[in-house]
Amino acid sequence: MAAPLPLPPLDELLERARVVALPLATRFRGVVEREAVLFEGSAAHADGTPVWSEFSPFVEYRPAEAAAWLAAAIEYGFDPELERRLDGSVEVNATVPAVAADEVAGVLARYDGCRVVKVKVAERGQSLADDLARLEAVRDALPDARLRIDANAGWSSPEAVTALRAIAAAGIELEYAEQPVAGVEGLAEVRRAVPGVRIAADEAVRKADDPLAVARAGAADHVIVKAQPLGGVRRAAEVVAASGLTATVSSALDTSVGIVMGAQLAARLPEPRYAAGLATVSLFAADVVREPRRPVAGRIALAPAVPDEALLREHAAPAARRDWWLERIRDCWELLAR
Ligand SMILES: [Mg+2]
The missing domain is CATH 3.20.20.120 (Enolase-like C-terminal domain)
Incomplete structure (x- = not known):
């Protein structure tokens, strides 16, 4: 699929990624935990607060499928032109x-x-x-x-x-x-x-x-x-x-x-x-x-959802899972950069 423009540098994306593993209230798709990456994007809301976006393709998805999910996270968090309503x-x-x-x-x-x-x-x-x-x-x-x-x-x-x-x-x-x-x-x-x-x-x-x-x-x-x-x-x-x-x-x-x-x-x-x-x-x-x-x-x-630093830390994914997700971001970024 076509890359969202401009594609942020990979290093910046990785630096801004926070990987979490959140407990689910009940088992879903066979899992009791949902892993997700939250990006503090480079874009800002009209009131100056940073835009956060989410990248959470299910773990069984291959990079070719997950790349669209990364494109969505990049658009939402990094595209300064995207309209994001603050109220309503x-x-x-x-x-x-x-x-x-x-x-x-x-x-x-x-x-x-x-x-x-x-x-x-x-x-x-x-x-x-x-x-x-x-x-x-x-x-x-x-x-x-x-x-x-x-x-x-x-x-x-x-x-x-x-x-x-x-x-x-x-x-x-x-x-x-x-x-x-x-x-x-x-x-x-x-x-x-x-x-x-x-x-x-x-x-x-x-x-x-x-x-x-x-x-x-x-x-x-x-x-x-x-x-x-x-x-x-x-x-x-x-x-x-x-x-x-x-x-x-x-x-x-x-x-x-x-x-x-x-x-x-x-x-x-x-x-x-x-x-x-x-x-x-x-x-x-x-x-x-x-x-x-x-x-x-x-x-x-529609108001922005801003992650809480203490919650990001409390639910941070274990190092091996964090590395897995960063690798996945790399793979998807490379597909989008083609
Ligand atoms: Mg349905």
Whole structure:
């Protein structure tokens, strides 16, 4: 992919990198700790405070994939031209995991003022009846909320068609159904079969050209986008515009610094805006800022997230992991410098 300009010298990037290992509240993707690099960038906010950015590709990603994440961190922390709003906020959604219906109200109570709810469905070992009961429990708890579902590609095409028709028959209107099945062709097939339901692509959208492929294939009405894997907030906003689809910004299990990068992307997208999937810092047992960026009245503030020096030290990654991450920055920087 093309380099963000200007690319800071590698030595400067390495000097500004702080590598942390943050404990998660619950196991995620098989890990109990999330490693991330925070850069104190050379760019400054309009009020003079330094801009911090985040580089946190998952550890299994190869440099070719992780380079886009580094481009995003460089753009956000080092590009003096990038617009970063100091005030305002973006709406975010609550997320209800595949819990029993009687646990739904308790989950929702943890989100302050969210009026859009993403409900996980198609969990392995559960039935459509479980999904319907969970959706009905959400509707009962928050009758005015907008609902969306996320199947994480857990249904086959016939299962997805049956489920989406059953949800509609139960009188539950969905904002969209996220990744009901795997793959671009599967999405297109379900979308043709259930024309009344908007289909969103998430897992099918990872690289900057994926949203365009999804749009060309008629596979989705909507895409889920993340600032880091798409190479930064500017590029991600451009990709969404080029796709002609509406979009929801989500997090990649980011620290509060990455959450603000995501919120800045959400604020750049045109109306109508969709509540962002950025209410995720509660998945961490610790963060790099004193006040983790949680939703307040259903919204995430755009104000800068500035890591706390004591927290950066407390959660500093062990030397061997720090070296691994610095090597990874080197590898990705070299790919971007080509
Ligand atoms: Mg999803």
